[in-house]
Amino acid sequence: xNIAIALPLVAPLFGAALSMMVRRLAVQRVVSFLSLSVSxxxxxxxxxxxxxxxxxxxxxxxxxxxxxxxxxxxxRLSAMMLLVSVTVLTIVLAFAIGQRASDERSPFYHPVxxxxxxxxxxxxxxxxxxxxxVAFELLLMASYVLLTLDGTDAQIRTGTTYVxxxxxxxxxxxxxxxxxxxxxxxxxxxxxxARLAELPDEVRTGxxxxxxxxxxxxxxVFPLYFWxxxxxxxxxxxxxxxxxxxxxxxGVYAMLRTETLLFPGGQSxxxxxxxxxxxxxxxxxxxxxxxxxxxxxxxxxxxxxxMVLGIGIGGDAAIAATVFYLMHHIPVKTSLFLVEGIVERxxxxxxxxxxxxxxxxxxxxxxxxxxxALSLAGLPPFSGFxxxxxxxxxxxxxxxxxxxxxxxxxxxxxxxxxxxIWNGLFWGEVEPAxxxxxxxxxxxxxxxxxxxxxxxxxTLAIAALAGPLYSFCIGAAQQLxxxxxxxxxxxxx
Amino acid sequence: xxxxxxxxxxxxxxxxxxxxxxxxLTRIVLGVGMLGNGVNVLIxxxxxRQGEAPIIGREGQVTDPxxxxxxxxxxxxxxxxxxxxxxxxxxxxTIDGNDAVExxxxxxxxxxxxxxxxxxxxxxxxxxVES
Numbered sequence: 001x002n003i004a005i006a007l008p009l010v011a012p013l014f015g016a017a018l019s020m021m022v023r024r025l026a027v028q029r030v031v032s033f034l035s036l037s038v039s040x041x042x043x044x045x046x047x048x049x050x051x052x053x054x055x056x057x058x059x060x061x062x063x064x065x066x067x068x069x070x071x072x073x074x075x076r077l078s079a080m081m082l083l084v085s086v087t088v089l090t091i092v093l094a095f096a097i098g099q100r101a102s103d104e105r106s107p108f109y110h111p112v113x114x115x116x117x118x119x120x121x122x123x124x125x126x127x128x129x130x131x132x133x134v135a136f137e138l139l140l141m142a143s144y145v146l147l148t149l150d151g152t153d154a155q156i157r158t159g160t161t162y163v164x165x166x167x168x169x170x171x172x173x174x175x176x177x178x179x180x181x182x183x184x185x186x187x188x189x190x191x192x193x194a195r196l197a198e199l200p201d202e203v204r205t206g207x208x209x210x211x212x213x214x215x216x217x218x219x220x221v222f223p224l225y226f227w228x229x230x231x232x233x234x235x236x237x238x239x240x241x242x243x244x245x246x247x248x249x250x251g252v253y254a255m256l257r258t259e260t261l262l263f264p265g266g267q268s269x270x271x272x273x274x275x276x277x278x279x280x281x282x283x284x285x286x287x288x289x290x291x292x293x294x295x296x297x298x299x300x301x302x303x304x305x306x307m308v309l310g311i312g313i314g315g316d317a318a319i320a321a322t323v324f325y326l327m328h329h330i331p332v333k334t335s336l337f338l339v340e341g342i343v344e345r346x347x348x349x350x351x352x353x354x355x356x357x358x359x360x361x362x363x364x365x366x367x368x369x370x371x372x373a374l375s376l377a378g379l380p381p382f383s384g385f386x387x388x389x390x391x392x393x394x395x396x397x398x399x400x401x402x403x404x405x406x407x408x409x410x411x412x413x414x415x416x417x418x419x420x421i422w423n424g425l426f427w428g429e430v431e432p433a434x435x436x437x438x439x440x441x442x443x444x445x446x447x448x449x450x451x452x453x454x455x456x457x458x459t460l461a462i463a464a465l466a467g468p469l470y471s472f473c474i475g476a477a478q479q480l481x482x483x484x485x486x487x488x489x490x491x492x493x
Numbered sequence: 494x495x496x497x498x499x500x501x502x503x504x505x506x507x508x509x510x511x512x513x514x515x516x517x518l519t520r521i522v523l524g525v526g527m528l529g530n531g532v533n534v535l536i537x538x539x540x541x542r543q544g545e546a547p548i549i550g551r552e553g554q555v556t557d558p559x560x561x562x563x564x565x566x567x568x569x570x571x572x573x574x575x576x577x578x579x580x581x582x583x584x585x586x587t588i589d590g591n592d593a594v595e596x597x598x599x600x601x602x603x604x605x606x607x608x609x610x611x612x613x614x615x616x617x618x619x620x621x622v623e624s
Contacts, residue, residue: 144577174532
């Protein structure tokens with residue numbers, strides 16, 4: 001049994017239990033950092049092992065035989081997602097502590113945050129569908145608590161919608177898993193590809209669609225996205241940053257797994273249509289709003305469309321582009337929300353009619369916004385350009401001209417809405433008025449700014465190291481394109 | 494798998510969906526309970542072949558323990574979810590004294606702006622006709 005692969009799941013859970021017992025804020029913070037650091041080191045070890053041996057890391061908890069054991073599997077995709085998400089979780093934790101918001105001081109914040117980390121880690125490593133379901137429940141339960149931690153009117157209102165919707169999603173997923181078990185007699189992702197292939201086409205399509213609906217709600221694709229722009233803006237910025245960066249991406253990850261491993265090439269046309277609508281509807285929603293948090297929330301929806309587009313096109317090039325898009329998108333989206341958090345911490349809101357002139361107050365903050373914003377819109381030389389370029393090129397090579405056109409139009413609209421944020425918050429007169437000598441923003445918010453800088457630094461690093469990272473992504477796509485590798489790695493372990 | 498179980502699953506799914514579509518939170522909680530039980534019965538009914546309890550040493554055909562383990566987990570999760578939903582409903586009730594799921598404030602603002610625009614247009618139209 002490989003210890004390193006179990007740690008991203010076990011360390012945060014252990015930390016959560018510990019910090020639930022101590023209840024002292026200072027100790028809780030240390031415990032959180034320690035457990036996330038252990039996860040971080042473990043996920044680096046797993047990634048190095050996966051890359052250096054060009055194989056998969058497989059571990060059966062408790063060393064039970066393959067048919068009954070809880071299996072953890074890390075291929076290139078899982079290992080990368082794991083590393084990216086643990087990094088984001090650690091940086092955002094520092095930000096939340098620096099933000100000094102009321103929620104971080106609640107005795108439940110740190111334990112729940114760690115449970116969220118465990119759930120996300122487990123979702124990426126799960127080697128069977130039911131384990132994936134449990135991971136979803138773990139991270140959803142934590143997200144319910146984080147979203148409603150303050151218990152204010154707005155949070156309860158949006159929290160209720162969010163919880164009910166995700167409960168329905170869980171039931172759809174559970175039904176799908178139950179039916180898959182009934183049809184094939186297994187839930188192990190290593191045994192499913194062969195057994196699903198034996199099923200009649202209609203049954204396969206039905207099961208595939210059922211899974212896609214469940215993961216589609218999670219990933220917030222058109223037409224199942226409406227809960228997201230409503231729920232996310234009411235949470236504190238640090239919480240929204242993690243949700244925006246990671247939760248929907250867990251859904252995309254699950255879709256990617258389903259469409260490559262379980263039902264290869266099953267629903268590509270459907271996915272392309274969904275991707276087109278998601279890109280455009282999301283970005284139009286973003287343009288129509290006048291508050292940074294809401295605009296960014298709609299952008300999450302729009303950006304999911306690009307990832308689904310890659311899954312829909314299929315083939316190694318497009319899947320590699322999707323994997324690269326996922327890797328670039330998580331830190332970019334998170335850093336935008338962190339910048340929003342700094343603005344909100346300074347002024348109490350991020351609505352355009354109440355705030356202005358942030359660039360005059362802190363040019364550096366403006367730069368911190370500009371880098372991820374331009375990256376999200378897909379301008380060179382940032383990581384977003386490379387991700388979109390790879391995607392567009394894969395689309396052209398496959399002859400999907402219409403949907404590629406839609407994707408480029410979506411990028412343009414993204415740029416327009418980013419300009420809107422720039423004009424609303426960063427340009428113009430300083431608003432609300434501040435006394436002289438209090439102009440600087442970043443100087444007296446040190447921890448928040450350092451963690452935001454670290455996050456933006458990650459996005460720049462992805463752009464700078466794009467060459468090696470992209471060849472890593474091609475390797476990941478080749479692994480995904482050949483389900484037999486996964487099957488053999490798990491069954492032989 | 495017996496017909497009565499199929500009917501039961503159908504009824505639970507139907508009633509659960511119906512209750513979920515209400516705006517009253519308590520009904521939604523009941524709907525979640527119904528739907529959850531529907532899914533659990535579905536897994537047991539479709540996944541397990543009939544037989545003895547799966548205990549080591551039993552003779553004859555034993556039932557498949559995997560769906561039961563799955564459902565056991567699902568029941569625990571469902572219990573936690575229901576408890577959390579009830580807590581939310583209670584909190585909602587203490588804040589504004591009602592039990593309804595409310596609209597998104599932003600949606601309502603946008604809708605009102607649209608209504609106002611329509612209203613203005615109508616008024617202007619009437620004035621044009623009269624003059």
